[in-house]
Amino acid sequence: MTEFHFTLHATDGAARTGRIDTPRGEIRTPAFMPVGTAATVKAMLPESVRETGADILLGNTYHLMLRPGAERVARLGGLHRFMNWDRPILTDSGGFQVMSLAELRKLDEDGVTFRSHIDGSKHRLSPETSMEIQRLLGSDIVMAFDECPALPADRERIASSMRLSMRWAARSRAAFGDRPGHALFGIQQGGLERDLRAESAEALREIGFEGYAIGGLAVGEGQEAMFGCLDYAPGMLPEDKPRYLMGVGKPDDIVGAVKRGVDMMDCVLPSRSGRTGQAWTRRGQVNIKNARHADDxxxxxxxxTCPACRSYSRAYLHHVFRAGEMISGMLLTWHNLHYFQEIMAGMRAAISEGRFAAWEADFHATRAEGDIEPL
Incomplete structure (x- = not known):
């Protein structure tokens, strides 16, 4: 069986390109992971997601444990079979959703007690239960259970939260056990405090993980502050392991993160935007709701080359969105995911060929042109 393994192929400045090998196939890095919150990338068939160029999907532990339940997914053959995706899946730990979505949550040293946002039922998540739920789901990459405070927060709050997350990281490692072919990623915390990020990275290195995530960013601090942190945070993590920036982001966030040494990212943005009439293109954002598209x-x-662009006009996309037709979200989501994967492929090639700076300059210049002139 193929073991989980990361190979670095080339670097260009801090930007890296490589490959993660897993028993379920390879993941080309830098990689963008579409988010399949409830065992589906909304408005897309799994084979369509694969056609856009995605090597790996993300599933949400919090949502799946509440509905349909991890035990049920396990009885039905695991998450891959359940959602008809035979390639790698990464599951988050549930920590972020508990902090942002759950009602009446109570945090203590052992874990978090919370009420479901769906029906108010009471649940408990700890490092041990998060590892067990993710084991039942059968994901290939498992995330350590952590706590993520929203920014801005005071230094004392960030420090105590980070140290709790490091204690939970050690418990996650112990509970994960020996699972050949599966990987556990630790999550660096510490807000925008450089010394706390360093302390966190050191604690994670000591525990030892198959990959390392940068958590606690893209939570309200703004792009400039995020990039400021990414100027040093990835370099604190082991060079020979994948580095995953959680919950990012817009196209220029993704490019800026890869420029600073990040290998993996995920975000709901391309699918959520598609359902609300927003298209991301090489020339920036297009709001298909606008009347200017009605006769275009x-x-x-x-x-x-996605189906939306190959076979349909702006006028049609404007019409079906206005008419509330399902095909609108399907086509715009496909387009957005295709574009995001096109960015990743462009960066992988540019890094391999040592021309990342030129690629990045062209990326920003084309976006600055703005959308094509109305007819």
Whole structure:
């Protein structure tokens, strides 16, 4: 059986390209992971997601444990079979959703007690239960259970939260046990405090993980502050393991993160935007709701090969969105995911060929042009 293994192929400045080998297939890095919150990438078939170029999906432990339940997923053959995706899946630990979604949560040293946002039922999550739920789901990459305070927060709060997360990381490692072919990632915390990030990275290195995530960013601090942290945070983590920035982001966030040494990212943005009439293109954002598109026979992006651009006009996309037709969210989501994967493929090639700076300059210049002129 293929073991979980990361190979670094090339670097260009801090930017890296490589490959993660897993028993369920390879993941080309830098990688963007579409989010399949409740065992589906909304408005997409799994084979369509694969067609966009995705090597791996993300599933949400919190949502799946509440509905349909991890035990049920396990009885039905695990998450891969359940959702008809035979390639790698990463599951988050549930910690972030508990902090942001759950009602009446109570945090203590052992874990978190909370009430479901669905029906108010009471649940308990700890490092041990998070590892067990993720084992039942059968994901290939498991995330350590952590606590993520929203920024801005005072230094004392960030420090105590980070140290609790490090104690939970050690418990997650112990509870994960020996699972050949599966990987456990630790999560660096510490807000925007450089010394706390260093302390966190040191604690995680000491425990030892198959990969390392940068947590606690993209939680309200703004791009400039996030990039400031990413100027040093990835370099604190082991060079020979994948580095995953959680919950990022917009196209320029993704490019800026890869430039600073990040290998993996996930975000609901391409699918959520698609359902609300927002298309991301190489020339920036297009709001398909706007009246200017009503008579426009041109595609969203003439250089794009996705089904939305290949076969449908802006006028049609405007019409089906206005009419509330399901195909609107399907086509725009496909386009957005295709574009995000196109960015990743472009960066992988540019890093391999030592021309990342030129690629990045072109990326920003094209976006700055803005959308094509109205007819």
């Amino acid at each position: 026979p041109r595609p969203l992006d003439e250089h794009c």
